[in-house]
Amino acid sequence: MSALILEARDLELRFGGVQAANGASLKVHANERIAIIGPNGAGKTTFINLCTGYLKPQAGWVFFAGSDITALSPRAITRLGVGRSFQIPQLFLENTVIENLLLALSAREGTWSPFLRLDRHPKTEEMWALLDIVGLKEAGRRIVRELPEGMRKLIDIAVALALEPKLIFMDEPTSGVSSHEKFQVMDTLARALDARATTAIFVEHDMDVVARYASRVAVWAGGRIAHEGTPDEILNHPEVRETVIGVGV
Numbered sequence: 001m002s003a004l005i006l007e008a009r010d011l012e013l014r015f016g017g018v019q020a021a022n023g024a025s026l027k028v029h030a031n032e033r034i035a036i037i038g039p040n041g042a043g044k045t046t047f048i049n050l051c052t053g054y055l056k057p058q059a060g061w062v063f064f065a066g067s068d069i070t071a072l073s074p075r076a077i078t079r080l081g082v083g084r085s086f087q088i089p090q091l092f093l094e095n096t097v098i099e100n101l102l103l104a105l106s107a108r109e110g111t112w113s114p115f116l117r118l119d120r121h122p123k124t125e126e127m128w129a130l131l132d133i134v135g136l137k138e139a140g141r142r143i144v145r146e147l148p149e150g151m152r153k154l155i156d157i158a159v160a161l162a163l164e165p166k167l168i169f170m171d172e173p174t175s176g177v178s179s180h181e182k183f184q185v186m187d188t189l190a191r192a193l194d195a196r197a198t199t200a201i202f203v204e205h206d207m208d209v210v211a212r213y214a215s216r217v218a219v220w221a222g223g224r225i226a227h228e229g230t231p232d233e234i235l236n237h238p239e240v241r242e243t244v245i246g247v248g249v
């Protein structure tokens with residue numbers, strides 16, 4: 001198997017009476033496509049927040065490319081090459097799609113200022129090329145507020161990809177995308193990830209999407225992994241079928 005790039009080890013986080021991370025551990029190797037499945041409240045989003053610095057664990061560690069990143073800020077983790085997209089897209093709604101990409105880049109490069117001229121940004125061409133890869137070129141000059149939810153999710157992912165992560169966490173990339181468009185969106189994403197050799201971890205509720213796009217599946221329950229294996233092993237696992245898939249997550 002290829003190199004280990006991220007390891008979460010024994011993460012613990014309690015919110016009041018809820019143990020949202022309860023010994024959560026995961027090893028991620030370069031170029032894997034890991035799907036995280038599991039019921040609502042299982043701690044999937046909490047795990048992503050812990051790995052990307054948005055939440056700090058009460059115990060445990062996160063290592064990226066061999067370094068301990070547990071205590072780093074989200075911004076520092078982003079700079080190291082760990083990207084993420086959100087369950088609810090985090091975008092500047094009154095800006096255009098291309099402006100959102102340029103704003104994200106400028107924020108990371110520390111070149112943002114109130115006087116920043118987005119229309120003269122040196123990376124403009126590059127960002128149009130990225131929009132083309134993710135199938136958003138036509139929408140590039142539109143105001144985000146006017147666009148449908150599914151498209152906003154793709155834009156949020158494009159914003160994360162603009163920062164050229166080595167690893168990206170995607171929280172429910174196809175939620176809000178109509179069922180007949182899911183495969184199209186995932187094909188586009190898979191191509192963009194392949195083109196940049198980006199490793200990906202994504203939370204997904206649609207088992208057809210999991211079967212088609214994941215190289216490995218981790219089943220979350222009670223703040224940790226309950227089962228993991230290939231899509232074939234997991235989707236045919238009797239207990240997983242009964243507790244996760246059967247209940248129509």
Ligand SMILES: Nc1ncnc2c1ncn2[C@@H]1O[C@H](COP(=O)(O)OP(=O)(O)O)[C@@H](O)[C@H]1O
Nearest residue numbers: 015018019020039040041042043044045046047
């Ligand atoms: N900021 C928070 N404050 C309090 N409880 C939270 C917070 N975030 C998540 N939780 C709780 O932690 C548990 C796991 O939530 P979450 O990670 O969002 O699950 P999932 O993404 O698998 O649906 C849930 O019981 C949720 O209500």
Ligand SMILES: [Mg+2]
Nearest residue numbers: 044045046087
């Ligand atoms: Mg969630």
